[in-house]
Amino acid sequence: MSLEDLGWSDFFQDQLVQSDLTSSDGRAQILPVPMRISRVQRVRFRAISGVGNSGGEQVLYPPKEQNTGDFAVGDWVLADADTGQVVRLLKRKSVLQRLMAGPNRSEGERSCQLIAANVDTLFIVTSCNADFKLSWLDLFLALAFEAGVHPVIVITKADTVESTRKWEEQARSLSPDLTVVVLDARNGDDLRQLDQWCGPGQSVALVGSSGVGKSTLLNGLAGLDQATGSIREKDDRGRHTTTARSLHRVRAGGWVIDTPGIQRLRLQDVMTGIGRLFGDITEASKHCHFRDCKHEKEPGCALLEGVSKGAISASRLERWHNLRLTDDTQSEADRDTAVGWREQLKAEEKTKRKNKFRKR
Ligand SMILES: Nc1nc2c(ncn2[C@@H]2O[C@H](COP(=O)(O)OP(=O)(O)OP(=O)(O)O)[C@@H](O)[C@H]2O)c(=O)[nH]1
Numbered sequence: 001m002s003l004e005d006l007g008w009s010d011f012f013q014d015q016l017v018q019s020d021l022t023s024s025d026g027r028a029q030i031l032p033v034p035m036r037i038s039r040v041q042r043v044r045f046r047a048i049s050g051v052g053n054s055g056g057e058q059v060l061y062p063p064k065e066q067n068t069g070d071f072a073v074g075d076w077v078l079a080d081a082d083t084g085q086v087v088r089l090l091k092r093k094s095v096l097q098r099l100m101a102g103p104n105r106s107e108g109e110r111s112c113q114l115i116a117a118n119v120d121t122l123f124i125v126t127s128c129n130a131d132f133k134l135s136w137l138d139l140f141l142a143l144a145f146e147a148g149v150h151p152v153i154v155i156t157k158a159d160t161v162e163s164t165r166k167w168e169e170q171a172r173s174l175s176p177d178l179t180v181v182v183l184d185a186r187n188g189d190d191l192r193q194l195d196q197w198c199g200p201g202q203s204v205a206l207v208g209s210s211g212v213g214k215s216t217l218l219n220g221l222a223g224l225d226q227a228t229g230s231i232r233e234k235d236d237r238g239r240h241t242t243t244a245r246s247l248h249r250v251r252a253g254g255w256v257i258d259t260p261g262i263q264r265l266r267l268q269d270v271m272t273g274i275g276r277l278f279g280d281i282t283e284a285s286k287h288c289h290f291r292d293c294k295h296e297k298e299p300g301c302a303l304l305e306g307v308s309k310g311a312i313s314a315s316r317l318e319r320w321h322n323l324r325l326t327d328d329t330q331s332e333a334d335r336d337t338a339v340g341w342r343e344q345l346k347a348e349e350k351t352k353r354k355n356k357f358r359k360r
């Protein structure tokens with residue numbers, strides 16, 4: 001396996017300084033050794049080195065002033081291969097992270113939880129059943145937008161419904177040009193649709209709530225043991241081993257990072273991404289007459305005006321309000337507003353339907 005197979009590119013090579021490069025036997029070498037983090041634990045982590053092995057992991061320790069919380073699966077580090085000491089963390093191409101700003105934390109206490117680093121694509125996994133929720137998808141789309149990572153909505157369990165159209169259309173309506181893939185995660189041929197994001201050097205992170213089929217997808221993509229459901233990979237002697245790592249090599253040549261601890265996000269975790277995902281609404285809301293406008297029925301509300309003029313889609317505005325409604329970190333007052341707004345929208349739609357009926 002080469003460094004490039006592991007995801008190394010000019011972006012990382014350009015961060016090396018002269019003293020990182022040595023030559024032995026006339027061959028250029030990078031010392032300390034570039035390695036990619038495959039698992040983060042409490043006091044140490046594990047990493048895969050691209051040179052001279054076939055994917056075996058090595059235990060590493062963070063530099064003195066840092067702890068493992070400063071590192072994410074997918075990170076590139078330079079490390080001393082003999083002692084396992086990390087010398088330096090390389091700048092990230094992308095990082096999926098959530099802002100931990102819970103209701104009991106003050107503004108100054110904001111901190112980030114790292115989810116995955118140096119990822120090209122985020123597979124947002126949901127299925128054709130009750131766990132398909134637009135507000136859940138919106139939050140993960142916001143996460144991808146915030147990180148500058150390409151989102152792909154993967155809808156599993158296509159085989160359990162007569163038609164997948166309803167799910168597909170709802171997902172597509174979330175954002176223009178959004179990529180949506182519908183499949184049976186247990187079917188190898190269906191999974192080939194995902195290969196285009198999983199080629200050599202490419203990295204994908206996988207998120208989804210419990211039971212949607214993440215392990216099934218991962219096992220299928222990696223060509224692993226479906227029967228036992230365990231993640232089995234070849235160690236450096238070619239033997240099969242069950243691993244608990246989070247960075248998995250897949251059949252198409254790339255890497256998939258699973259994120260078992262991240263099944264749910266709160267609005268506050270991804271505020272910047274929400275701002276981008278709903279850019280038109282965020283921008284228009286700056287022109288509301290009242291600074292603290294709740295966009296419910298206030299005079300001079302630029303959002304309601306936008307809807308009535310057709311400049312803002314009513315369903316997008318409803319989604320935006322719904323996000324606040326489903327968020328348990330929102331204040332009581334904000335949630336009431338969101339409820340009020342939803343009811344108003346419903347009433348308006350009812351009137352519209354009635355009028356239409358009368359015209360006939
Ligand atoms: N019919 C059908 N079943 C599926 C599909 N994908 C997953 N399943 C089944 O759904 C169940 C849950 O799948 P998992 O892959 O374990 O789901 P998960 O998201 O990893 O769940 P957690 O480990 O709880 O996070 C298993 O019994 C799978 O066989 C699919 O596309 N079609």
Ligand SMILES: [Zn+2]
Nearest residue numbers: 288293295301
């Ligand atoms: Zn307003």
